[in-house]
Amino acid sequence: MAIADRDSTETERPSTKRRATAESMATQQRSISVSEFFSKNRHLLGFDNPRKALLTTVKEAVDNSLDACEEAGIVPELWVRIDPAGKDRFRVAIQDNGPGIVKKQIPLIFGKLLYGSKFHRLRMSRGQQGIGISAAGMYGQLTTGKPVRIVSKTAAKKPAHYFEIQIDTKTNNPEILNGKGEGIDLPFGAAGEKMMADLAIEWESEIPPDFASAEGAVPAPLESGTRVTIELEGIHKRGKGSVDEYLEQTAIANPHVTIRYRDPDGNVMEYHRSTRKLPPEAREIKPHPYGVELGRLVTMLKDFPGGTLSQFLTDSFSRVSPPVARAICEQAKLSPRARTKRIGREEADTLYRAIQETKIQNPATDCISPIGEELLLKGLRQVVPGEFYAATTRPPSVYRGNPFQIEAALAFGGSPAVQKISFDLLSQLLDESDARTLKQFLVATFDGMGPDGAEKIMRESRLGTRQSVAKLTEPERKRLFDAMRNVNLADGQSMQVLRYANRVPLQFKLRDCAVTQTIMGMNWRPYGVSQSRGSLPGGPITVMVHVASVWVPFTSESKEAIAAYPEIEKELRLALQTVGRKLGVYLKKRQSIRQEGERRNVFLRYLGEVAQAVNKINGTDAKVVYDLLMKVAKKKTSEADVQLDERGKAIVEETEKEYGGGVLIVDQDVASVEKQLLERIARRGTVSEIETATDADE
Amino acid sequence: MAKKARRPAAPVTPAAPAVELSEADHRTLGTLRSLADRVVEGAVASRPPHLDIPSRSLGNVRFNKAKRFIEMGSGKNRRELFNLAQAKAYMQTMLVASGCKALVEQGKSTSIRGMYYLLKHTIAGTKEETFDEQADCDPIIEDVEVALNTLREELHIYAQNKGSIVGNLVFRDSGDEIDCSRMGSGGYTIPSIVEPNVIQFLKCDAKFILHVEKDTVWRRFNEDKFWRKHNCILTHGGGQPPRGVRRLLNRMHHELKLPIYCLLDNDPWGYYIYSVIKQGSINLAYESRRMAIPGAKFVGLRSRDFERCELSPSVIIRLNDQDIKRAKQIAQYPWFVDKKPWQKEIELMLRNGFKLEVESLISKDISYVTETYVPERLAEQDFLD
């Protein structure tokens, strides 16, 4: 009754006109091209704002290059270049020394969404959907109207192919703009070089020698590789969520990669590999029955070329032997000999349920290629200055039939570099800096120095926020120096979390990610770390977590946060607990060494008096007595001495054992901190025009 | 302006050349030197230096029934330089030793306060003082005495002078002849060092010693010329008698064969003073040998004196909780526990619920104590032992 009443009142409204009819609506209904869909929903792919668009473009190309190199067994050498191309426009070029792409595939890869080699296979790789690079190209095309330009070369003596490609967004098909729709071949040798020069095509033709290679080593010619150039609308900003951050974090998780980056301001930053050893090759596996959803099962059944149900199960899935197949069929009350073509929707449903109910061995997990503890430690140390590092690689595990593996590493920072440098070095850095304001200088020069820390220092030194670096007088420099030493920067510092999925850094949606949630849900206090309930722990700690899987469960297409499967959360917790415990051992040890040091200080204070007294009583030279007692004191407090006397020795073997391996301890003396700082600055080139880092995402 | 690093100059003038050292001085210097030598030897052998200091706590004293005084046990406390809790005390001990060495060598002596100022200074490179106050220094001096098994006098340190003497006695003090019967109203102040090298007895006609608790009572006896009438020696120790007084009493008792009678208050504090004179103190147990006088007798006041002397109720002082506790403790001292009369005495006081001071006898008559009370007790041989 009530419903009828309401209907009647509505129909009674006189002016109400029907807005659309089924017929009028039918004229609007047609298939939506994927490209069209994504051009309207670009945020799904990480192009939500101009700043992120620039990053995503670099990221898609770099991820592809690394995937290609590794799959081809080539030690990756990458060039990344961003040039300004007008207001809020950039030309992004990424080149690799990978295997190259065969000519006829190039247009499809760069000019067709959902075209790729990785979607159909279960194999650990950075890319998995077949959208990445073509979406970036499309974004460029939509914002600038410029085509994607590709140069690719597959062998030393072969020609390079050059394409200018656009996507037809209506049909999701590539349009080749150059060489009368065929692309252009650039022959090997002088002729090709001339053509490149004429067409203003950029191409790195040689690989500079490694840092580690012998002196006088000559550059090696580049035999094969691919260069993608995309022009797009974007904004370039440093700091969190920036290209710089992405490349730096990529370097941590990929210590076998060298990346040379030239930013829009012309600064060159080089991330040099610390090993030439490639990660072990990731193996492709068949899907595990537990991981297949009903819809997928139906499609697979439909696509199966024909045969019995038993054949289908054993051929399509891993860990399904004929007896297991028979068990599944029995459970589903289906004949193993039934033809797959005859399996209807309802039977597929019972088959799906039977699979879940049958006990099937977990998939082989040796298809995952972890970074490994040693390289995790190495990588983290290169980018995060600290005094203690720990890493662990968990054994592989399985969620929903997909093998995955968790790795965690942790860096615990000594006092920040800003408090260790000498006045001379500070002066030198100030002289060399081209930062406009002092605040920019501080933020750009010192790691772990946020705008807040910089402000604290400026306040303490009574220097204005907009104080120009060039105009600092000598007494002002001294004041700055004193303030840098006195301000407590560790206060209010919270744990930095670096997340990785298949070696790709995740820079956004920190709080939506299973990794962050696991960290916040754990109790870190037993490890000697401060933490308020349900939040990130405090202190100078950086935690790095790597989730590796044949299929990383992201919360969305833009691959920014990892979904919280209970199996994954459990492994995350175990890995984090392992490194947390190691940190706990270290902190406790450090505490006792510190106490020991204090103890010795107490003794030292009185040694002089005792020596004097002895001298007055029996005439023994006070200095001799003092030195003798000092020796005894040192022996007595030898634990503190190991740390004080043998500086520079990074690892104490004995302690390694205490932690059960997987740790690196770095002594924090002034010289080594300065050296680290200088190295890092050298690697980054000069500092210029650095905007204060803010995170658009959070 | 800035804090002074060093305190005023120590009350010891710099070394006067060619001081003649006594045999005891040579012995003291020897023990001090061996203390320093052990530090050097230990350090050469890279052994952490330490000192073993006989413990001066209640746990390390015992009552020697045969000798009838408190003795120190063999318990020792190790004091180590490389021990966080002991480092400073170790350093201070060595400082005191070096200070004593300087005193002995120069033939000077100083008070414990003087020693504190002699050694107090800011430790080089710190803001810390070697000694913050005299209370830090005094126990260290005692530590050095026991550790070296020497006497304070042998270390050339004296305590404050306290206590007086009058009577038919002549002695020589540091070369000056002192006739204690010609000391006017104030008496002769008993020096803190009364060892034979300082004081030699010359002539004694007195037949006994009357030791009273404090100055006011002593003056009464002196004014009434009690010592002349009764041919005795009259002393007081200003409450708990200092070492000099105890040592002098001990010497007179043993060397002049004079019995000692103590006139003290009828309260736990009076009992305690008597116990210290007779059996020695816990803190100076190592000195008992030279100081305890097991033969000393207690003449009064007694718990029964309120009735016996028919005192006015206005002179009584109620016992407080502290007194009751102390009284019960004293009753349990090993040297009191087996003595029936003492147990009765303390019991009675507790039962009375009040204590009596010697001065309370004045309420009867100003000279009641000198003319009646003490003569009667002596005549009746009525004392506690």
Ligand SMILES: Nc1ncnc2c1ncn2[C@@H]1O[C@H](COP(=O)(O)OP(=O)(O)OP(=O)(O)O)[C@@H](O)[C@H]1O
């Ligand atoms: N630099 C390159 N060298 C060689 N092959 C490449 C290169 N870049 C891309 N490819 C090939 O092109 C395919 C499509 O790349 P694309 O980035 O569009 O998708 P994807 O990497 O498979 O998945 P995702 O969308 O997750 O990035 C890849 O699967 C790879 O086979």
Ligand SMILES: [Mg+2]
């Ligand atoms: Mg990709």
